[in-house]
Amino acid sequence: MKTLYITGAGGFVGQHIAQAVAGGGFGACTLHAMPDGLDIRDSKALLASLAAVQPDWVIHLAARSFVPDSFADPRETLDVNLFGTLSLLCALREMNFSGRLLYVSSGDVYGAVPESALPVSESRWPEPRNPYAVSKLSAETLCLQWHRSEQLDVIVARPFNHIGPGQSERFVVPALARQVARIAAGLQDPSLVVGDIDVTRDFSDVRDVVRAYAAILGRGQAGQTYNVGSGREVTVRSILQTLCAQAQVEPTVVSDSARLRPSEQRRMVADCGRLRQDTGWEPAISLETSLQQILDQFRTSQTP
Numbered sequence: 001m002k003t004l005y006i007t008g009a010g011g012f013v014g015q016h017i018a019q020a021v022a023g024g025g026f027g028a029c030t031l032h033a034m035p036d037g038l039d040i041r042d043s044k045a046l047l048a049s050l051a052a053v054q055p056d057w058v059i060h061l062a063a064r065s066f067v068p069d070s071f072a073d074p075r076e077t078l079d080v081n082l083f084g085t086l087s088l089l090c091a092l093r094e095m096n097f098s099g100r101l102l103y104v105s106s107g108d109v110y111g112a113v114p115e116s117a118l119p120v121s122e123s124r125w126p127e128p129r130n131p132y133a134v135s136k137l138s139a140e141t142l143c144l145q146w147h148r149s150e151q152l153d154v155i156v157a158r159p160f161n162h163i164g165p166g167q168s169e170r171f172v173v174p175a176l177a178r179q180v181a182r183i184a185a186g187l188q189d190p191s192l193v194v195g196d197i198d199v200t201r202d203f204s205d206v207r208d209v210v211r212a213y214a215a216i217l218g219r220g221q222a223g224q225t226y227n228v229g230s231g232r233e234v235t236v237r238s239i240l241q242t243l244c245a246q247a248q249v250e251p252t253v254v255s256d257s258a259r260l261r262p263s264e265q266r267r268m269v270a271d272c273g274r275l276r277q278d279t280g281w282e283p284a285i286s287l288e289t290s291l292q293q294i295l296d297q298f299r300t301s302q303t304p
Contacts, residue, residue, distance in 0.1 A: 003030050003055045003057070004021065004030070004055060004058075005050060007062035008060075010033070011061060016206050020214065040087055041080065046087055051095045056100070057217050058099065060085065060101065064076060064132070070132035078131065085103070093150060102157060103154060104157050105157060105158045106133060106158060107227060108133040109137040109140070111129040113267075113268065118233070120227070122158070160201070160268070161201045165293050176192070177294045180244055192252065193256045194240070197236040200234060200268060201236065202234075203290075211281060226274055227272045229270030240253070
């Protein structure tokens with residue numbers, strides 16, 4: 001029986017990890033979450049929480065993860081994401097932790113990747129283009145330094161875009177799905193406001209991503225970095241078209257320059273060969289299924 005401790009358990013991914021643990025997706029495992037209201041930067045409180053649990057595995061999810069916020073307040077993003085990670089590492093050292101830490105970074109750390117280098121692999125030198133990505137790359141480097149100098153069993157995951165039920169409407173797919181659902185319900189004029197929908201991204205269902213984390217904890221190599229993605233490149237426009245077809249609506253699409261992100265990467269897709277080779281993981285949920293479930297969530301709620 002393994003004991004799993006999660007920071008940031010109340011977030012989008014953390015909630016799906018809890019469901020996966022309850023369903024046996026992490027094997028014989030009990031789940032403990034960092035208490036609500038505990039600041040990841042508070043090393044003393046974090047140490048007390050960890051010491052009471054004595055976990056075998058730790059998944060570090062707690063972070064400021066919305067890229068536009070990182071441009072608005074880069075200091076806070078770096079403080080939480082980098083120094084919060086340092087706080088966790090110090091707490092683990094203080095309690096003589098001998099288990100495995102999975103640090104959840106981001107595929108966003110690769111930044112500017114020329115089309116000739118796609119799909120991007122872990123061997124690609126990261127070139128982050130926003131403060132969020134800088135903070136994640138800094139924190140993963142710190143974790144790997146502790147692996148080398150402190151002999152901490154650490155693995156880094158770099159997930160690419162992941163979607164699914166329960167994701168915040170601040171992110172592109174649920175934001176589009178909500179508008180489509182409102183149009184289908186007659187709650188909004190048949191006009192969709194969008195940003196740049198001709199960029200491509202690598203989208204995975206969050207439940208597949210969680211399965212990848214379980215596989216990495218169980219079979220990943222210590223000190224290694226793993227991309228987590230579908231390996232499939234799709235445009236945001238095609239996602240919007242699928243949502244509209246599923247909802248049987250044909251809205252007018254209106255571009256909003258305010259939704260364009262600075263330093264946007266035009267194309268992105270992941271090479272996840274290392275993850276497959278080391279763990280045997282494969283994505284199991286189709287993009288169409290993910291989109292239908294996200295849409296159904298908004299159609300059911302008909303949020304005004």
